Amino acid sequence: MLVMSDINKVYQTELVQTHALRDFNLTVKEGEFIAVTGPSGSGKTTFLNIAGLLENISSGDYQLDGQSIVGLSDKELSRLRNEKIGFIFQGFNLIPDLNLFENVDVPLRYRGFNSKERKQKIEHALELVGLASRMKHLPSQLSGGQQQRVAIARALAGEPKFLLADEPTGNLDSLMAKQVMELLEKINKQGTTIVMVTHDAELARRAERNIQIVDGQLCDFTMYQGGATANEQEAIA
Amino acid sequence: MLHISPIFNAMMRNKSSVVLIIMQIALTLAIVSNAAFIIKERIDDMQRDSGIPETEIVGFSMYFYDEDVDITKQLQVDQQKIMELPYVVEATGINQLPLSGSGDSWGFRNQLEMEGALTSGAGVFAGNSNITQVFDQQITKGRSFRPDELVLRNSGADAPKVAIITQALADELFPDGDALGKYIYSIDLPFQVVGIMDKMQGPWVHSSLVEKTVLLPVLYNQQFIRFAIRVEPGEADTMIKNVQDILLKLENRRVINTASTIAEMKATSYQRDKLMTNMLMVIIAVLIFITALGIAGMTIFNVNRRQKQIGTRRALGASRADIQGYFMTESAMIAGLGIVLGIILALVLNNYLMTYFSSEALSFNYIAATLVGIILVIEVAVFLPALKASKISPAIATRSV
Ligand SMILES: Nc1ncnc2c1ncn2[C@@H]1O[C@H](COP(=O)(O)OP(=O)(O)O)[C@@H](O)[C@H]1O
Ligand SMILES: [Mg+2]
Numbered sequence: 001m002l003v004m005s006d007i008n009k010v011y012q013t014e015l016v017q018t019h020a021l022r023d024f025n026l027t028v029k030e031g032e033f034i035a036v037t038g039p040s041g042s043g044k045t046t047f048l049n050i051a052g053l054l055e056n057i058s059s060g061d062y063q064l065d066g067q068s069i070v071g072l073s074d075k076e077l078s079r080l081r082n083e084k085i086g087f088i089f090q091g092f093n094l095i096p097d098l099n100l101f102e103n104v105d106v107p108l109r110y111r112g113f114n115s116k117e118r119k120q121k122i123e124h125a126l127e128l129v130g131l132a133s134r135m136k137h138l139p140s141q142l143s144g145g146q147q148q149r150v151a152i153a154r155a156l157a158g159e160p161k162f163l164l165a166d167e168p169t170g171n172l173d174s175l176m177a178k179q180v181m182e183l184l185e186k187i188n189k190q191g192t193t194i195v196m197v198t199h200d201a202e203l204a205r206r207a208e209r210n211i212q213i214v215d216g217q218l219c220d221f222t223m224y225q226g227g228a229t230a231n232e233q234e235a236i237a
Numbered sequence: 238m239l240h241i242s243p244i245f246n247a248m249m250r251n252k253s254s255v256v257l258i259i260m261q262i263a264l265t266l267a268i269v270s271n272a273a274f275i276i277k278e279r280i281d282d283m284q285r286d287s288g289i290p291e292t293e294i295v296g297f298s299m300y301f302y303d304e305d306v307d308i309t310k311q312l313q314v315d316q317q318k319i320m321e322l323p324y325v326v327e328a329t330g331i332n333q334l335p336l337s338g339s340g341d342s343w344g345f346r347n348q349l350e351m352e353g354a355l356t357s358g359a360g361v362f363a364g365n366s367n368i369t370q371v372f373d374q375q376i377t378k379g380r381s382f383r384p385d386e387l388v389l390r391n392s393g394a395d396a397p398k399v400a401i402i403t404q405a406l407a408d409e410l411f412p413d414g415d416a417l418g419k420y421i422y423s424i425d426l427p428f429q430v431v432g433i434m435d436k437m438q439g440p441w442v443h444s445s446l447v448e449k450t451v452l453l454p455v456l457y458n459q460q461f462i463r464f465a466i467r468v469e470p471g472e473a474d475t476m477i478k479n480v481q482d483i484l485l486k487l488e489n490r491r492v493i494n495t496a497s498t499i500a501e502m503k504a505t506s507y508q509r510d511k512l513m514t515n516m517l518m519v520i521i522a523v524l525i526f527i528t529a530l531g532i533a534g535m536t537i538f539n540v541n542r543r544q545k546q547i548g549t550r551r552a553l554g555a556s557r558a559d560i561q562g563y564f565m566t567e568s569a570m571i572a573g574l575g576i577v578l579g580i581i582l583a584l585v586l587n588n589y590l591m592t593y594f595s596s597e598a599l600s601f602n603y604i605a606a607t608l609v610g611i612i613l614v615i616e617v618a619v620f621l622p623a624l625k626a627s628k629i630s631p632a633i634a635t636r637s638v
Contacts (some may be wrong), residue, residue: 014558045635054552054631075556081631082554093549097247110554124500138250153551166635 002028002051002193003160007060009046009216020046022216024060030161030197033188035207036197043216044197045166051195052164053081065161074105077227082110086155092147094139094154100126101135105155111158125153129183145176152183156192163187165196169203181206244567255571258535260613262575265528267582271590271606274516274599279510282443288334288436289372291503293326295466295476296334297328297496299484309456311488315464316365318487319480326473329365330456333370333440340440340536343423345451347410357409359402359449360439363390366454369401370442371467372437376401378417379432382454390457397455400428405448407433421451428453430546442506459604473498506551521556523623528611529546529618532568536622543626543632551631564623565616573614576608584606 003052009021020043028034038044049055050062055071062069065084069077087093094103104125108118126132129149131142139147148168155163165184169177181203188194199203212219248255261589301308318329331342343361346354362368366382381401390395400421406417407430428451437450439584468476477496483492504511540547547560555563587599 036281049448049632049635054548054634075558078554078556078559079553082404082553087549087552087634089549089635091545091637093545093552095247095549097250098243099246102243102246103241104549107553108561109243110550160556 001030001038001065002026003194004051004059005061006063007050007065008058009043009050009055010058013176020216021050021057024216026211026216026218028162028193029189030193031171031188032209033184033194033207034196034209034211035092035187036195036211036213037199037204038213038219039200042213044213046203046216047193048052048164048166048197049212051162052085052087053077078110080121081194082158084161085162086160087160088151088163088168090146090170092139092144092151094147094150096139099136100131100142100150100153103139103150104157107154107158121159121164122153125157126150128156129153143176144172144198145179148176148180152180152187156187161193163192163194164222167193167197168197169198169200177203239395240563240566241353241570244563245570248567248570250296254535254539255548255574258423258571259575259578261280261531262572262615263527263578263582265524266576266579266604266607266611269524269588269611270579270583270603271586272485272521272597273607274587274603275590275596276514276517278597278604279514283510285415285438285571287438287499287503288374288434289338289438289499290467291500292473292498293467293470293623294335294372294499294508295468295496295501296331296337296499296502297480297494298383298461298463299493300489301463303490304460305555306488306490308458308460309391310455311548312464315484317467318518320477322483324469324475324481326467326469327367327371328464328466329368329371331362331364331368331371331463332457332503333362333437334463334465334499335362335440336499337440337508338441338442338502338507340448342439342441343451345406345410346422347419349420349422351425355410355412357449357589358446358579359451360441360446361453362439362449363453363455363457365456368454369432369434374401374434374437375466376432377404377435379430379433381432382452386454388455389454396426396428397453398427398429399431401432401434401452402430403437403450404433404435404524405446406450416502416595442503463472506598523615525611529614532615533569533618533622535571536564536619537625539567539620540626540629544629545637547626547638548631548633548635551629552634561623561627562628564626565619566618568615568623569612572612573622576611578607579611580604613615 004024004026007021007024011020012017012094036044051058063079101122104122105118123132126135131146131149131154169180172180184194204210316330319325341361342358344356344358346356348354349358361567366384366387369376369381386399388395410421411419416430417433418430420429438447439450441447466476480496481493511556550560583599590596
């Protein structure tokens with residue numbers, strides 16, 4: 001469970017103050033697959049960063065898996081990120097000097113698994129995304145779609161509860177985007193909660209729940225479309 | 238030290254970016270350890286005990302320009318007058334001064350026949366029979382000279398019959414330890430060893446003969462001659478100030494050069510060494526500074542280049558301490574590779590110095606101390622850039638494409 005209550009996020013630079021999120025409320029239930037859409041600059045990435053503990057909130061409360069994250073230390077936040085959250089980025093963010101095996105290994109090492117456990121988890125994750133045979137390759141030797149699949153393997157290897165994806169298909173052509181989307185759906189079916197920011201309306205529609213962020217606020221887009229479930233209405237309220 | 242192997246692998250895939258800094262560290266280690274060793278050798282030399290009270294002995298040279306002066310007699314008159322001064326302990330005319338850089342050396346043998354003889358060079362001090370007292374020498378075996386053993390070396394006179402030698406020379410010529418009473422020979426002149434003194438350095442501080450010294454009871458009849466005076470502690474300056482006036486009043490057909498203490502002569506003799514050690518210390522400091530700068534610069538460059546990677550690692554669960562540790566570990570690894578190479582280079586360089594500059598074999602302690610120093614300096618230099626890396630916001634992972 002992921003519960004955001006009255007969250008505000010204000011960026012203060014020398015010249016301007018940007019209210020990236022305003023009185024933001026959202027509940028994500030376990031096992032959901034949520035697609036987040038919205039215009040550029042509306043606060044989608046900000047929302048995802050806060051959900052993934054990459055940024056602090058200015059005010060409000062955020063409960064991740066039943067625990068409030070307000071006031072936690074860097075070490076505690078890092079540990080939570082490592083254990084509960086998997087990240088997928090638009091730019092894949094594989095580490096160029098590490099091969100696929102070592103890339104997937106990164107979060108597992110921070111977790112402190114021993115080498116046997118890690119090897120098994122890495123192989124399993126790479127098998128899931130269909131790249132087990134290329135463990136020794138460097139990211140630069142792969143196509144964009146393959147790189148994103150490795151990134152998904154890396155996000156999943158530690159078996160997090162939540163998968164957060166910021167435009168995961170934004171840099172891919174439509175065929176590869178489709179493959180990645182299918183992979184995410186498969187993962188969601190196996191029980192991982194997924195929150196995905198996307199520009200692609202078609203992909204968004206495939207998610208079981210759609211939300212829209214406009215100007216830092218949640219819009220009950222789903223209801224407007226008339227496709228909202230009872231579940232979603234409650235969440236948006 | 239959880240992450241050694243991936244850090245190492247990543248580094249090896251980027252060899253070109255670390256090769257230069259590894260070489261720099263290796264060279265620094267090689268040069269600094271050898272330089273430190275040379276400094277130590279020089280400082281040891283400078284701090285060696287000369288066996289004489291350097292600050293209490295005043296020496297000077299003088300030149301009798303009138304050939305009518307009876308020089309051996311004048312030296313004895315001078316000595317008597319000087320020794321009447323209340324602050325003077327002993328004095329003698331002499332052919333050379335210790336640690337001064339100039340003087341006489343003779344070759345000596347342990348037997349008359351050349352064949353099968355043990356030989357050694359030695360610095361020869363020729364002065365009055367009180368010469369051991371002038372230099373405050375303790376005779377460890379045998380005795381000092383007797384006044385009747387003094388020879389005035391005017392033309393046709395005999396050579397002295399007796400000698401006092403240092404333990405170092407005795408060991409060289411008489412390895413069995415029975416030098417006392419034996420004869421040593423220079424060309425065909427025999428001298429009986431009547432006394433052995435523990436230590437008295439000769440004039441040349443850089444020579445292997447410096448510890449091998451022979452004292453002879455003889456006053457030379459030479460126009461250019463020297464004089465040595467032992468004063469009470471703290472009275473050297475008074476003596477230096479007054480000595481010319483006093484002696485010129487006795488006999489003015491001579492030029493008396495400015496006197497100085499043996500300590501001052503020693504400082505002059507070691508000036509080159511002092512300069513050398515100072516220069517090497519500057520080189521060490523500069524090299525270490527440049528290496529620190531180099532690795533700090535490399536780390537800053539890497540941190541900036543890898544901002545996105547750092548953000549990604551943070552997003553994947555790295556704490557600030559993990560990120561800082563990453564860069565500290567990486568630099569320690571680079572230092573380690575540089576050090577392995579540096580140890581080899583240090584030994585090669587030392588070998589070269591031994592061959593061409595008669596330096597000694599580098600003790601491993603110097604390499605060890607230098608490498609510990611280099612690691613410390615490197616980690617200190619890397620600390621701030623690594624700390625900066627740890628403060629990079631994890632949000633950069635999603636904010637930069
Ligand atoms: N670090 C920051 N400093 C200042 N303003 C920021 C920062 N990050 C984002 N913003 C601003 O916050 C708003 C929301 O940005 P973002 O969440 O990236 O939008 P989206 O992902 O929907 O395009 C934008 O106006 C953006 O300029
Ligand atoms: Mg965005």
